[in-house]
Amino acid sequence: MGDLHFHTSQAEEFDPRVWNTAYLTGIEGIPWHCHHRLQGEQFSIGREIDESGKLNIVWPTTALGNVCLATTSLRLSPKLYNLGVEVARGTVHQLKNQAYEWQRIGLKFPDGFLPLADQALDYLLQGLTAPAQSKQQHTHAQNAIDQSLQASVALCDTFSTQALDSRRATEGRLATLLGARLQPEVSLTSIGDALNSAFNLVSVPVELGRVELSSGKTDFSHFDQQVEWAANVGKRVCVGPLVNFRKGQLPQWMVLLDAEFEKVLEVSCEHAARCVERYRGKTHVWNCAAGLNVPGDMNWSDEEVLRMAVALIETVRRADERSPVLLTIDQPWSEYLRDEPNGISPLHFADALIRADLGLSGLALDLSFGTEPGLSFPRDPIDISRLVDRWAMLGLPLMIHLSCPTHTPQGPQSSSSTAGWKTPAASSTGAPINFVSPELLTRLLLCKPAVHAVIWDNLSDRVPKAGGASGLWGVDGKAKPLLRNMLDLRRTYLH
Structure with a gap:
């Protein structure tokens, strides 16, 4: 079986229904039928095929409340991934990629966006270098997630306004x-x-x-x-x-x-x-x-x-x-x-x-x-x-x-x-x-x-x-x- 294993020191802080929202997706973004289990501070999820995949899970945030986030693609490994860090990595990665794509087509970033995005990346790096499974690692990862989501809202707010203004200028x-x-x-x-x-x-x-x-x-x-x-x-x-x-x-x-x-x-x-x-x-x-x-x-x-x-x-x-x-x-x-x-x-x-x-x-x-x-x-x-x-x-x-x-x-x-x-x-x-x-x-x-x-x-x-x-x-x-x-x-x- 293709199982991914995660350590999560914040398991008791989450609503227990969070774990039932978790699923894995492949390159097409289509979920696999999954099985999962939570034992203490270890969360495992898998499916019948041995392939890498992204974990998707409803995650509690101070920016948007409970929202579904995804990791980057993770290879199968017997080692424990840190759940918070991997969710933070996926969230920061998506923000950076989207910002780059929209900048290439002419988007002008809003005031305050780059500091938010840079701070999110800094928090992620601190989480990656903090002692494994420590409280500091969890705190840095959560801060990276919250900063990324705030930056995402600012980015999409500006993109939608600039795109609508551009279309109105050309189409009426x-x-x-x-x-x-x-x-x-x-x-x-x-x-x-x-x-x-x-x-x-x-x-x-x-x-x-x-x-x-x-x-x-x-x-x-x-x-x-x-x-x-x-x-x-x-x-x-x-x-x-x-x-x-x-x-x-x-x-x-x-x-x-x-x-x-x-x-x-x-x-x-x-x-x-x-x-x-x-x-x-x-x-x-x-x-x-x-x-x-x-x-x-x-x-x-x-x-x-x-x-x-x-x-x-x-x-x-x-x-x-x-x-x-x-x-x-x-x-x-x-x-x-x-x-x-x-x-x-x-x-x-x-x-x-x-x-x-x-x-x-x-x-x-x-x-x-x-x-x-x-x-x-x-x-x-x-x-x-x-x-x-x-x-x-x-x-x-x-x-x-x-x-x-x-x-x-x-x-x-x-x-x-x-x-x-x-x-x-x-x-x-x-x-x-x-x-x-x-x-x-x-x-x-x-x-x-x-x-x-x-x-x-x-x-x-x-x-x-x-x-x-x-x-x-x-x-x-x-x-x-x-x-x-x-x-x-x-x-x-x-x-």
Whole structure:
């Protein structure tokens, strides 16, 4: 077996669930099915093949809270690696590489970036030369991680602003769409004007599980009202996902009766055809499905998953030959594969659909961040930027569904994306710990030419959502600062 062994003197300081997030990846970044164990201060992780690999693990930081970080590629060795030092090495390495790449294309570093980056490297060198397994070694490694993440935020903040300004100078106002996902539970009466000002797109999730409340009985009334409202105010509309295959989202009768694949296929395609017939001419983009590439309630084979995707795409394409047709890819970092030895990777799934030449117009990536099952682990902004660049290589336009914790207007932020976990103390600046700023993430995604739309995936905290309070409006009904940030982004860069 290909096991890697680490020493970690801080094991007792971590939330015990941290160790269950660990997995190994190869050169393609796709996780292997892993086994792991923690014995005292030794953590071991491995898989069935003897190859070098990167360890990925959710790591507590004072800069971004609990965030998934990676080591550099490690060769198999009987010796113990120092876990903190290796995570620090990987974090500093990624920062330095990205800074060099962006500097080559003309990025001007922000004030204070180089001192932060240099200090991170100094801390790493001190950690490498400190006595092995000492408290000083752990402290230096943790400082290197925190300084690197602060530098990463500053770097990505500057890159996104400079990239957007450059694109606006050459292209004028961008045609990129900035949208919000509507929810049947949230009335548009009180928030419609704010939505109309901040966004040029709305997503209407006419999902089979929301429409078919019982077998054979459907109710489109909420969605009809939303589509009608969007048409009246001149918004572009994305309808879908038409069928949501994530756990708990299919009609209950399908799951309770363990419906056969062919029956689910038939009902899903009928619903897709019905939606296209109902909203054709009022919809600018169709999103066929979500949750197909991740484990769901139905336990289908890879072949059945692909058959379902193909059938839904072809159904929508036959009913509407003109409007773009997309399909959502969940957990694009593939974290679920660490527990699924026979799962299908997101990139291979998407590549198979593209090669089939079905008329797929683009891909929707779901970037819902959190540590709950079904979400992508929180990531630093460089990792998010590199993921989008990797998916852009497939050559199709990207639509991003984004969700992460947001601030409340009262000042203290809402629960973090790792709600309920032990978190490190607040940073030395006194700033509360949170994931990356959602405004920064939105700007970073909008600056990418391959990204044609960014959709904020939660309107209100009154509608519970995994990953923490991520609404544009709080439970008190008041708008959060993020809504104003979205409005400013649209007014500055978009139509």
